[in-house]
Amino acid sequence: MSDLVGSLTTELRITGRIFRETGMGLKRTGLMNIIIVVIMASILSIFGALLAVIIEMGVLVQNLGSEVEISVYIKDEANTQQVRDEIMKLPHIKKLTLISKEKAWAEMQKEYPLPDVENPLPDTIHMQMTSEKHILTTVEKLKSLPGVETLQYPKEVLDKISKITQGASIVGMSVSFILAMLTMFIINNTIHLLIQNKRREIEILRMMGVGNWYIRLPFLLQGALYGVVSALVACGAVYFAVEFLNQVFITFQLQTNESTSNIVYIILVLMGLLVGGGGAAIAVRKYLQV
Amino acid sequence: MIQFVDTSMRYDNCVALHNVDFEIEMGEFVFFVGPSGAGKSTIMKLIYREEKATSGKVLVGRIDVAKLSGHEVPKLRRRMGIVFQDFKLLPGQSAFDNVAYVLRALGVSPTEIRKRVLGALKVVGLIEKVDATPEELSGGEQQRVGIARAIVNGPAIVIADEPTGNLDPDSSLEIMNLLQQINRRGTTVLVSTHNHQIVNQMRKRVIALKSGEIVSDIPDGAYFINE
Numbered sequence: 001m002s003d004l005v006g007s008l009t010t011e012l013r014i015t016g017r018i019f020r021e022t023g024m025g026l027k028r029t030g031l032m033n034i035i036i037v038v039i040m041a042s043i044l045s046i047f048g049a050l051l052a053v054i055i056e057m058g059v060l061v062q063n064l065g066s067e068v069e070i071s072v073y074i075k076d077e078a079n080t081q082q083v084r085d086e087i088m089k090l091p092h093i094k095k096l097t098l099i100s101k102e103k104a105w106a107e108m109q110k111e112y113p114l115p116d117v118e119n120p121l122p123d124t125i126h127m128q129m130t131s132e133k134h135i136l137t138t139v140e141k142l143k144s145l146p147g148v149e150t151l152q153y154p155k156e157v158l159d160k161i162s163k164i165t166q167g168a169s170i171v172g173m174s175v176s177f178i179l180a181m182l183t184m185f186i187i188n189n190t191i192h193l194l195i196q197n198k199r200r201e202i203e204i205l206r207m208m209g210v211g212n213w214y215i216r217l218p219f220l221l222q223g224a225l226y227g228v229v230s231a232l233v234a235c236g237a238v239y240f241a242v243e244f245l246n247q248v249f250i251t252f253q254l255q256t257n258e259s260t261s262n263i264v265y266i267i268l269v270l271m272g273l274l275v276g277g278g279g280a281a282i283a284v285r286k287y288l289q290v
Numbered sequence: 291m292i293q294f295v296d297t298s299m300r301y302d303n304c305v306a307l308h309n310v311d312f313e314i315e316m317g318e319f320v321f322f323v324g325p326s327g328a329g330k331s332t333i334m335k336l337i338y339r340e341e342k343a344t345s346g347k348v349l350v351g352r353i354d355v356a357k358l359s360g361h362e363v364p365k366l367r368r369r370m371g372i373v374f375q376d377f378k379l380l381p382g383q384s385a386f387d388n389v390a391y392v393l394r395a396l397g398v399s400p401t402e403i404r405k406r407v408l409g410a411l412k413v414v415g416l417i418e419k420v421d422a423t424p425e426e427l428s429g430g431e432q433q434r435v436g437i438a439r440a441i442v443n444g445p446a447i448v449i450a451d452e453p454t455g456n457l458d459p460d461s462s463l464e465i466m467n468l469l470q471q472i473n474r475r476g477t478t479v480l481v482s483t484h485n486h487q488i489v490n491q492m493r494k495r496v497i498a499l500k501s502g503e504i505v506s507d508i509p510d511g512a513y514f515i516n517e
Contacts, residue, residue, distance in 0.1 A: 209368030
């Protein structure tokens with residue numbers, strides 16, 4: 001029991017020393033710490049803002065898609081009830097309303113002063129899908145139904161929004177990837193310099209039998225710390241960006257996504273850890289022989 | 291026991307050691323001598339597993355050091371104390387802190403660190419200079435701090451690679467006497483050196499190397515006397 005306590009106390013002391021060494025590493029890095037955090041926070045802010053836009057646009061497309069109405073015009077000679085039953089069998093239908101040609105004509109006559117002519121309107125089915133991604137496949141299936149004369153839906157609007165989202169995703173991810181590589185390069189070089197700077201200590205520790213992780217961990221922690229601090233700064237910037245986006249959405253009476261900020265915050269912290277810790281890990285692997 | 295069995299070591303196209311065989315009993319004091327490039331430092335590095343032999347075996351206490359995994363090497367080195375030619379002290383830090391540096395990294399308690407560091411500094415005769423930084427110490431004193439750091443963990447083997455290389459003759463003799471004193475306490479001491487005079491004076495076992503091969507292994511240090 002006392003052995004266990006003793007060994008635990010030793011491990012705790014070693015952990016404390018590792019954090020102390022990390023602190024000393026940060027102290028040695030001096031002004032460069034601030035430069036790294038500023039660069040990394042800027043990069044993560046850009047990434048976070050782009051990510052927020054992509055998520056919100058995705059939600060917007062989905063919301064718009066589920067509101068989009070497909071109008072199916074039934075052939076005069078077709079049995080409308082039969083066509084309606086056929087359509088009902090299709091998947092992902094959120095809402096379906098049948099407007100008979102008599103009802104449509106009566107409403108039209110109420111709104112417009114029309115001459116007394118024969119009702120030219122067809123029976124119409126208005127339908128909404130659960131998501132915009134099912135619209136195109138459903139449209140194709142509807143076209144193949146024999147009783148369907150023609151159909152209408154706002155194809156161009158959906159196509160444009162989809163293209164913008166896709167474009168933003170590709171540009172955003174490419175820019176973020178390049179910037180992440182740049183950050184990793186900066187951290188890698190900083191840790192390399194620090195390893196050079198601590199060459200003597202490292203050699204003493206190695207030769208006197210100090211564990212490899214004791215030597216490596218302070219560098220990795222320093223890199224990870226840059227990532228986390230930068231991510232937290234970037235989270236602040238993203239908070240304001242999302243607030244602004246939400247205001248724009250509210251102005252246009254569009255639905256906002258409550259969870260966007262949380263998703264972006266989590267991804268930013270993970271990205272920060274990956275880029276910061278990753279940059280340090282590359283330097284440790286390349287320049288620190290233990 | 292330290293044992294080299296038909297050990298060879300190559301660096302790219304250069305042969306550093308060629309089929310070397312010798313045994314060192316625990317508690318011995320052994321000098322490794324020879325010109326630069328003879329293979330002295332390579333032998334030291336093979337013992338503390340800084341290098342792996344290209345062929346043959348290096349056994350330390352029956353353990354084939356080449357077979358040790360990455361996390362077992364530090365355990366091997368904790369049984370050894372290494373003294374460097376250039377002292378490798380941390381500038382601006384007191385003699386106490388320099389000696390305590392590794393113990394802190396090993397998680398030793400502050401009370402134990404104090405006891406062991408003061409004990410080691412007493413052995414090397416620097417108890418009066420615990421607070422002095424390397425900049426305030428002479429070369430000989432700096433090497434004493436280096437030796438205190440090497441023995442503070444109670445190693446079974448002390449390895450000193452050219453410990454007097456940067457010292458004047460008087461300081462060199464003091465350092466060798468100190469290593470002899472440590473050896474008398476039962477610690478195996480291995481010293482590589484160019485210093486003929488000291489080797490002759492000490493009258494210890496001398497393994498002489500030339501171009502990576504053992505040219506003589508003399509128990510009483512007569513090598514340079516007869517040279």
